[in-house]
Amino acid sequence: MKYEIEKDIMTDNYYLNMGPQHPSTHGVLRLVLRLDGETVLDAVPDLGYLHRGMEKIAESRTYSQFLPFVDRIDYIAALLNEHGYCLAVEKLLGVTVPARAEYIRVIVAELNRIASHIVWYGPFAMDLGAITPFLYAFREREMILDMLESVSGQRLTFAYMRIGGVRQDLPEGFIEKARAFCKYLKPKIDEYETLLTENAIFLKRTKGVGILSGEAAINYGCTGPVLRGSGVKYDIRKNSPYSVYPELEFDIPTGTVGDTWDRYKVRLEEMRQSARIIEQALEKLPSGPIMAEVPKIIKPAPGEAYGRAESSRGEIGFFVVSDGTQYPVRLKIRTGSFSNLSALRDLVKGLKIADVVAVLGSIDIVLGEVDR
Amino acid sequence: MTLLFELIKQLIIAAVLLGFIAVNAMFLIWLERRLCARFQVRIGPNRVGFQGCLQPIADMIKLLQKENIVPKDSDQLIHLLAPIVVFTAAFMAYLSLPFGPKLIALDMDMGILYIFAVTTLSVIGILMAGWGSNNKYSLLGGMRSVAQIISYEIPLVLSIFGVIMLSNTLRLPGIVESQKGFFGWYIFQQPLAFVIYIIAATAELNRAPFDIPEAESELTAGYHTEYSGMRFGIFFLAEFTSMFMVSALAVCLFLGGWQGFGILPAPLWFIGKCYAVIFLLIWFRWTFPRLRVDQLMAFGWKILTPLAFLNILVTGLLISVK
Numbered sequence: 305m306k307y308e309i310e311k312d313i314m315t316d317n318y319y320l321n322m323g324p325q326h327p328s329t330h331g332v333l334r335l336v337l338r339l340d341g342e343t344v345l346d347a348v349p350d351l352g353y354l355h356r357g358m359e360k361i362a363e364s365r366t367y368s369q370f371l372p373f374v375d376r377i378d379y380i381a382a383l384l385n386e387h388g389y390c391l392a393v394e395k396l397l398g399v400t401v402p403a404r405a406e407y408i409r410v411i412v413a414e415l416n417r418i419a420s421h422i423v424w425y426g427p428f429a430m431d432l433g434a435i436t437p438f439l440y441a442f443r444e445r446e447m448i449l450d451m452l453e454s455v456s457g458q459r460l461t462f463a464y465m466r467i468g469g470v471r472q473d474l475p476e477g478f479i480e481k482a483r484a485f486c487k488y489l490k491p492k493i494d495e496y497e498t499l500l501t502e503n504a505i506f507l508k509r510t511k512g513v514g515i516l517s518g519e520a521a522i523n524y525g526c527t528g529p530v531l532r533g534s535g536v537k538y539d540i541r542k543n544s545p546y547s548v549y550p551e552l553e554f555d556i557p558t559g560t561v562g563d564t565w566d567r568y569k570v571r572l573e574e575m576r577q578s579a580r581i582i583e584q585a586l587e588k589l590p591s592g593p594i595m596a597e598v599p600k601i602i603k604p605a606p607g608e609a610y611g612r613a614e615s616s617r618g619e620i621g622f623f624v625v626s627d628g629t630q631y632p633v634r635l636k637i638r639t640g641s642f643s644n645l646s647a648l649r650d651l652v653k654g655l656k657i658a659d660v661v662a663v664l665g666s667i668d669i670v671l672g673e674v675d676r
Numbered sequence: 677m678t679l680l681f682e683l684i685k686q687l688i689i690a691a692v693l694l695g696f697i698a699v700n701a702m703f704l705i706w707l708e709r710r711l712c713a714r715f716q717v718r719i720g721p722n723r724v725g726f727q728g729c730l731q732p733i734a735d736m737i738k739l740l741q742k743e744n745i746v747p748k749d750s751d752q753l754i755h756l757l758a759p760i761v762v763f764t765a766a767f768m769a770y771l772s773l774p775f776g777p778k779l780i781a782l783d784m785d786m787g788i789l790y791i792f793a794v795t796t797l798s799v800i801g802i803l804m805a806g807w808g809s810n811n812k813y814s815l816l817g818g819m820r821s822v823a824q825i826i827s828y829e830i831p832l833v834l835s836i837f838g839v840i841m842l843s844n845t846l847r848l849p850g851i852v853e854s855q856k857g858f859f860g861w862y863i864f865q866q867p868l869a870f871v872i873y874i875i876a877a878t879a880e881l882n883r884a885p886f887d888i889p890e891a892e893s894e895l896t897a898g899y900h901t902e903y904s905g906m907r908f909g910i911f912f913l914a915e916f917t918s919m920f921m922v923s924a925l926a927v928c929l930f931l932g933g934w935q936g937f938g939i940l941p942a943p944l945w946f947i948g949k950c951y952a953v954i955f956l957l958i959w960f961r962w963t964f965p966r967l968r969v970d971q972l973m974a975f976g977w978k979i980l981t982p983l984a985f986l987n988i989l990v991t992g993l994l995i996s997v998k
Contacts, residue, residue, distance in 0.1 A: 320812050327896060342816070342969055433884055433966025439716040505885055505965045657816070658894050658968045 317345060320657075324353045328431045328661045331671030333645075337660065344660055347652045349645055354675040362635035367393050367467060367602040370635070375461035377620075377637060378673040380423050383409075383416040383452075384615040386465040391546055392611025392622035393467045396604040404592045405469035406548045411482065411585045412455060412464060413613075414578040418489070419448040420616035421575050424668045428568070429500055431665035432509050437499045444492055447485055454478060467602060469595035479586050486579040486586075493575055501569075510565040514651040514663035517562055525643035528618030530667055533570045534562035540614040552584045564666040571668075574616075603630050617641050617668055641673040689781050693770045701916040702732035707951075708958050715962040742905035747810055750902065754808030759903065759910035761801030766917040768794040773924050774849045776934045776942040787848040788840070791925065792833055795880075795918065799825045802889065802899050805911075809902035817898025820969055821889035825880055827976040832876035834984035835869045838991040839929045842866070852933030863930040868987045870930045872980055874953075877922040878960060879976065881915065885964035888972055923953035 320337040323329035332353035338346040358377060362370045374389045375382035387409055394401060401409075422445040426438030449459045454475050456464035464471050500506045516526070521534040531538055539556045541549040557573035559566025604626040612621040618640020625634040644667050651667075652660045706721075706729055713720025721728035746755060772787035774780040784790050799822050806818015839862045840846060843854040855861050863870045879886040890898035900911045927933055927949040936945030967975065 318812070320816075328894070342820075429965065433887065434964060435712075436716045436962050439718060443717060500965070503965060505967055508971055509965060509968060656968055656970060658888075658966070661894050 315340075322660070323350075328427075328665065330427065330664070330669055333664075333669065333671055333674070335660065335664075337657070339657070342656050344652050344655055344657065347649055347660060349648060351645075352675055354671045356676065358676040359635055359637055362632055364631060366630045367604070367632065370632075371465070371467070372461065372463045374622075375463055376672060377639065377676055378615060378617065378641070378670045379460060380670050381416055381420040381616045382461050383413045383464060384420070384613060385620055386462070387413050387547070388611050388613035388615070388620040389622050390465050390467055390611070391613060392609050392624045393602070393604070395609040395611055396607060396624055396626055397467070397598070397602065399468050399596045399598055401469055401547075401596050402593045403548070403590045404473075405594045405596070407585050407589045408470050408474060408594065409465060410547055410549065410552070411474075411582055411589075412452060412462075412470075414581045414585070415448050415452060415482070416462075417578045417616045418575050419445050419452075421571050421578075422448075424571060424616075424665075425496060428665040428668070431661045432506065434500065434506070437496060440492075440499065441496060444489060447488075451478065451481055451485065454481075466595065466598075468598035469593070473594050479589070482582060483586055486583045489579050490576060493572060497572060501572075507565070509658075509662055510568060510666070511563060512561070513564045513655065513659050514666065515561060515563045516647055516651055520650065521562065521647065524647040526618065526640075526647055527643065528615065528640045529567055529570045529574065530618065530640075530644045530647070532556065533559040533567035533666075535560055535566075540612055540619055544612065546611075546613060548585070548588075549581075551588065552581050554578075554581050564662055567666040567668075601630055603628060612638075615640055617670060617673065618644055637676055639673040639676065641667075641669040641671075642676075645669050645674055693767070693781065697767065697770065697913070697917050697920075700920055701913050702736070704916045704919065704954065705732040705735065705912075707954070711955070711958050712962045715959070736909065739906050739909040744905045744907060745902075747902050750810045751808040754804045755902070756907075758801050758805035758808055759907050759914070761804060762798045763801075763910050763914040763917065765794055765796075765798035765801060766914045766921060768797075769918075769921045772848060773921065774852060774928060774933060775946050777849070779934075779943055780849060783847065783849060786846045788836065788846050788851070788925075788929075791848075791921070792829070795921065796825070796829060798914070798918065801914075805903070806899040809899070811902050813895045813897075814899050814901050817889045817895045817901070820895075821882060821899060823969075824882070824886065824888060824972060824976075827973055828876045828879040828886075828980070831872055831976060831980035831984045832880060834981065834988060835872035835876060836929055837984075837988045838862075838866045838869045841988070841991050841995060848928050848933075852928055852935065855932045855935065858932070858937070861930060861932040866930065866987070866991070868983065869991075870926070872984050872987065873926060873930070874956070876976075876980060877926065878957060879972070881919055881922060881957070883915075883919070883957060884961040885966050886972060887961075887966060888969050919954060919957060920950060923950040923957070926953050 317338055317340050320339050322337055323334040324332040329335060334350040334353065336348045336350060337344055358373060361373055371386060371389065374385045377385050422441040426441040429437035452462060453459050455478060456462040516534050518534040518536045521531045521536060535558050537556055537558050542556060554577045557570045559570050606626055606628045608625045610621060610623045612619055619638060620640060621638035623636040624632050627633045648664060648667060651663050710720040721731040724730040724734045746752060769791045771781045772784050772790055802821045803818045806814045839851060842862060842865060843851045845851060882889050900908055903911060927946060931949050934942035934946040
């Protein structure tokens with residue numbers, strides 16, 4: 305009898321519920337982990353805790369009324385979302401945006417991209433157990449938010465762009481401030497690198513962890529830094545140019561292996577490139593109107609249009625269908641985070657719990673964007 | 677009558693040590709918060725009292741007022757006892773720490789062995805906390821902690837062998853006395869052992885970069901996830917208690933103990949050196965990312981332990997050549 309009991313002793317897999325309340329699922333993502341000790345056998349993301357029905361809301365709002373909602377899709381890169389949305393509606397209307405407005409849009413959007421990458425950099429380091437980089441990075445984010453506040457009056461959900469242009473012109477002194485900031489930022493990014501990049505522990509935690517091949521990334525529909533980290537040189541600003549990006553010079557950083565470290569490097573390099581773009585745009589900023597001639601009540605002719613922009617988390621796309629009234633019939637939002645997150649399950653199989661956190665951090669999701 | 681006298685004496689010693697631990701912990705809380713703020717380009721708490729010196733007291737009052745939440749399906753007794761076990765293990769080591777030439781509660785012949793024996797007991801408390809909380813995160817944290825402390829105990833003890841071989845004694849005051857003058861400190865004769873000791877001790881303390889058992893971003897708070905109020909406070913107190921203990925041991929073994937060079941009294945030298953080591957530990961914590969659990973084990977077994985053996989071999993050879 306005793307013998308039999310001893311024979312029955314065995315180890316078993318178990319489930320661990322990671323989230324929706326968990327410090328490193330970056331919001332309300334729930335991951336159902338099947339574990340063998342510390343090894344992850346399966347990780348199933350459970351979405352929908354932040355679903356607000358954005359696409360349905362759009363159907364009962366006019367085109368301009370929906371703009372503030374767009375901010376709240378990816379609240380960390382609000383201006384980049386607005387840019388995508390405006391592009392879609394402007395395409396539907398057939399409006400040409402004045403040059404000055406286009407440049408202003410690029411400047412504020414790139415500033416927002418840097419701020420967004422900072423919000424990735426800090427928590428990513430935190431996920432790996434280093435708390436200090438977070439505060440270093442947020443010091444610079446504060447400056448960006450101050451600048452964007454002086455432009456738009458808001459610090460997070462700006463509602464600054466308008467269909468056909470931007471709400472108001474740049475305030476006095478902004479150009480000098482932005483120029484000084486770009487100059488200030490570059491050594492600060494080097495400082496971020498000193499804090500992490502060559503740290504032996506950091507390398508151990510990120511090199512070769514969560515390798516996403518370029519092919520797999522394309523198959524999953526990954527975009528943005530996740531795709532570029534896998535070595536695919538694809539950036540909507542270059543591959544499907546919009547706004548005034550063709551007139552500006554910048555490089556698209558890519559990784560080689562597609563591991564967590566590559567995704568990290570790509571984002572840091574993108575911050576440098578964004579600073580470069582801002583400097584050029586400030587240089588070339590023309591004078592002129594900031595709004596196109598757009599009717600007060602926007603009633604696009606029946607038809608459909610797709611506007612896409614390169615957000616800090618991949619492609620943000622708006623597919624708008626109009627039936628001639630002032631409300632869109634259908635508005636479909638395509639976000640980077642959602643597609644990027646779908647790769648997670650494959651990436652973390654066979655890794656440890658700690659790696660799940662690292663890989664998830666390197667994918668950089670915003671739950672508002674995943675659930676919409 | 678002698679029994680009564682002995683009992684009163686012991687009570688006084690215990691009270692003095694407890695008082696020291698409490699004051700020390702409060703100072704360390706303040707020091708850690710202020711220092712980490714400096715490392716992080718912040719200012720840190722500076723509102724309560726002069727430069728925030730009363731902040732730890734405010735924190736403690738807050739902790740005392742909080743409700744003690746015990747999870748419904750937890751193992752009540754084990755859950756209750758765990759913080760006490762962890763703290764007691766750390767506290768008992770203070771019994772044979774030499775703060776000065778004659779300033780030691782109990783001068784044992786095998787003082788150092790005693791310290792290692794009792795501090796290892798804290799593992800049991802941590803595992804109790806992990807098990808008793810009935811929470812998978814806690815259990816994972818508890819198990820990680822046991823694996824970690826047991827693996828790092830070995831290089832830790834091995835690293836001090838060199839010092840013991842040089843000083844020919846297991847008595848802590850004896851070890852301190854055998855280090856004569858600044859260049860007599862064992863850190864100069866045993867630099868490798870000192871490095872191994874500091875690394876292994878950081879791992880023993882479960883502090884970053886080895887804070888895997890309480891890895892905030894992975895296991896929320898590890899083994900003390902389910903503790904609140906003063907019970908959490910006791911875990912915190914235990915951490916600072918063992919932090920000072922580990923530093924004090926480093927000072928005794930490698931940095932000449934209470935011996936100083938000026939007019940300052942010996943205990944002040946001792947405590948000052950301890951805080952220098954603690955500063956190093958705090959610096960580590962706010963600089964490094966965290967290792968992964970398997971990398972941590974590999975580091976302990978494959979790098980630190982062989983190095984510690986190598987250190988013993990070299991020390992032994994040098995002693996026999998002399």
